[in-house]
Amino acid sequence: MSIGLYVHVPFCVRKCSYCDFVSVPREDGPVLRYLRALHGEMEMRAADLSPEDRTVDTIYIGGGTPTCLSGEDLAGILEGIFSRFNVAGGAEITVEANPGTVDGDKLASLKRAGANRLSLGLQACHPGLLNTLGRIHSYPEAEASFREARRAGFGNINVDLIFGIPGQTPEQWRQCLEAAVSLGPDHISAYGLQLEEGTPLYTMVRDGTLDPCPEDLEAEMYLYLMDTLAGHGYVHYEVSNFALPGRFCRHNLRYWQNRAYLGLGPAAHSCLGGRRSANEPSLGGYLEKLEAGLAPSCREEDTGPETEMSETVFLGLRLIEGLDVEGFRERFGKSIDDVYPGRIDRLAGLGLIERAGSRLRLTRRGLMLGNAVFAEFI
Ligand code: SF4
CATH class of the missing domain: 3.20.20.70 (Aldolase class I)
Structure with missing residues (x-):
């Protein structure tokens, strides 16, 4: 990978x-x-x-x-x-x-x-x-x-x-x-x-x-x-x-697409192997840790499936082509409708998202109100 x-x-x-x-x-x-x-x-x-x-x-x-x-x-x-x-x-x-x-x-x-x-x-x-x-x-x-x-x-x-x-x-x-x-x-x-x-x-x-x-x-x-x-x-x-x-x-x-990355430097974030970590947010804190021979992370956590599903949805919806609903099911073994019951239909009823083939995407109106839509999945 x-x-x-x-x-x-x-x-x-x-x-x-x-x-x-x-x-x-x-x-x-x-x-x-x-x-x-x-x-x-x-x-x-x-x-x-x-x-x-x-x-x-x-x-x-x-x-x-x-x-x-x-x-x-x-x-x-x-x-x-x-x-x-x-x-x-x-x-x-x-x-x-x-x-x-x-x-x-x-x-x-x-x-x-x-x-x-x-x-x-x-x-x-x-x-x-x-x-x-x-x-x-x-x-x-x-x-x-x-x-x-x-x-x-x-x-x-x-x-x-x-x-x-x-x-x-x-x-x-x-x-x-x-x-x-x-x-x-x-x-x-x-x-x-x-x-x-x-x-x-x-x-x-x-x-x-x-x-x-x-x-x-x-x-x-x-x-x-x-x-x-x-x-x-x-x-x-x-x-x-x-x-x-x-x-x-x-x-x-x-x-x-919620794929793996490694961040270096103060305040940088990483997402690797299902774990998220964040480096010391201040330059001073970052320097002190490394000068003491320590890793500069200040927070590490296993993402867990719920967080991973939520991130996959709201990050995927940022893409104009939208979220790959089939890909979601393959990755998590559950459909998005099962994980967020009623939510997709409600947002669709408000004209904020729409289904297009195997994709779920923001409408033009949804693009203007993106943050409100993303908040529904956090
Ligand atoms: S101070 Fe200005 S140039 Fe520097 S990171 Fe912030 S916005 Fe960018």
């Missing part, structure tokens, strides 16, 4: 106003200690795996902002993976990058080290909106980074976009999508902004200094997104993800 490998890089130039990911400003960050600890964790985890589980067919270096690190450090992470795991030929190897932290040399060294997919954080195209989000880059810088990545040989590039930003108008969203599509990315991830408690943006909205995007406007932007990208040949394959044919993100598909 092959696995997916995720590496969390917990550094950014500075914190964005909406961000609750585990990251610290690079300037004050213990980069060398982190790299030493990460290589130690790789060694430890690889030694624990059977030779089959050590076969990796997708790698995703995310964060944080991985490209806050130097090209040599990033290449060193990939070398560490190649030397300790069996990286399958044709493996998808993604690195997240943010405009303002990449140049031609860094991108070329990533490419030489084996990366073959880049995920670029564009987020928005208007200066005022980038400012609201607290991003460090301007749109022209993002555009230049995209073109630089193509020149460096990245033939598979994702761009991340955000809609539902306070103050964002439908016309700005239309222009942003047009600008993003005109770059010709292979993949587009577009998320409605989540206001996470404890972030500066959340506080500003709570205190009334910033008006949140009205829900109906956000829904309108999502509908516009689906229709526009379909018109440009992008396949909508997951609630928030769109790709040109053949360019689905294989690593993320692994999560939605």
Whole structure:
């Protein structure tokens, strides 16, 4: 069985106003200690795996902002993976990058080290909106980074976009999508902004200094997104993800199909052999454990069939093609209707899900209310 490998890089130039990911400003960050600890964790985890589980067919270096690190450090992470795991030929190897932290040399060294997919954080195209989000880059810088990545040989590039930003108008969203599509990315991830408690943006909205995007406007932007990208040949394959044919993100598909993955770095999660584990959520806690020669996990549990069934359903429903109902029966020896009696028919009666052959999927209305549907299976 092959696995997916995720590496969390917990550094950014500075914190964005909406961000609750585990990251610290690079300037004050213990980069060398982190790299030493990460290589130690790789060694430890690889030694624990059977030779089959050590076969990796997708790698995703995310964060944080991985490209806050130097090209040599990033290449060193990939070398560490190649030397300790069996990286399958044709493996998808993604690195997240943010405009303002990449140049031609860094991108070329990533490419030489084996990366073959880049995920670029564009987020928005208007200066005022980038400012609201607290991003460090301007749109022209993002555009230049995209073109630089193509020149460096990245033939598979994702761009991340955000809609539902306070103050964002439908016309700005239309222009942003047009600008993003005109770059010709292979993949587009577009998320409605989540206001996470404890972030500066959340506080500003709570205190009334910033008006949140009205829900109906956000829904309108999502509908516009689906229709526009379909018109440009992008396949909508997951609630928030769109790709040109053949360019689905294989690593993320692994999560939605509830298949095995190993996470390295602070706050990284793993799901292997029916067990879930989570690493220490803070960089400090992660470093302390590894420096003491201990595994950095802080939580481990057997998933158990109920959790596994629930995850398989709500993750599978995130896919536009939906959940394979027959596959569910084969995997768990029970039909989904037996496990969740009455629930499917009720959600279908509300027009939120529908059966299509052997699949169960969200309707267009269900896509708008996805979280309410997923909650029914948790
Ligand atoms: S670049 Fe990403 S991870 Fe870093 S602070 Fe901004 S949103 Fe968070």
